[in-house]
Amino acid sequence: MTSPPVPAAIAEVLVQHSATVRTRLLQVRDLIFVVAAETEGVGPLTEALKWGEPAYLTxxxxxxxxxxxxIVKSAPAHCAxxxxxxxxxxxxxRVHFGSEFAFESNRALLIPATGDLPAEPLAHCLRAALTYHQRRKRQPVAWVDMPTRQ
Incomplete structure (x- = not known):
């Protein structure tokens, strides 16, 4: 699966970041589209700007x-x-992947802008977000498909 071309408005925002951060954000963007395509019930994504940042909606x-x-000001060497x-x-x-990521309060996980992308754990997190409403309707305890990291 190839992700769609980056819309001009999104590209304008991304170009404001350093090359390292921009590259990592584009890698995460690609993974969002891959996970969405592979996950039953998600369907096509809408890509837009929300609060001046690239956003992906179902x-x-x-x-x-x-x-x-x-990005967050408190962690400039990370992508949020x-x-x-x-x-x-x-x-x-945080419970399942506390050793894989840093976190910003209850709103973001932080990924280093350099080094290997933690694709597998990040894909689990993205899938959980992309199916959040779907799973809440089906089963209250929706995290059984997420591996626990010790």
């Missing part, structure tokens, strides 16, 4: 919650993957 299926990409702070997603990611 508008067609309404299966998940918005994922945004950016933001999730709705009114969900339990980040708290759950």
């Amino acid at each position: 508008e067609a299926s309404k299966s998940g919650t918005t994922i945004r990409l950016g 993957v933001f999730f709705n702070c009114k969900t339990t997603l980040v708290d759950t990611f």
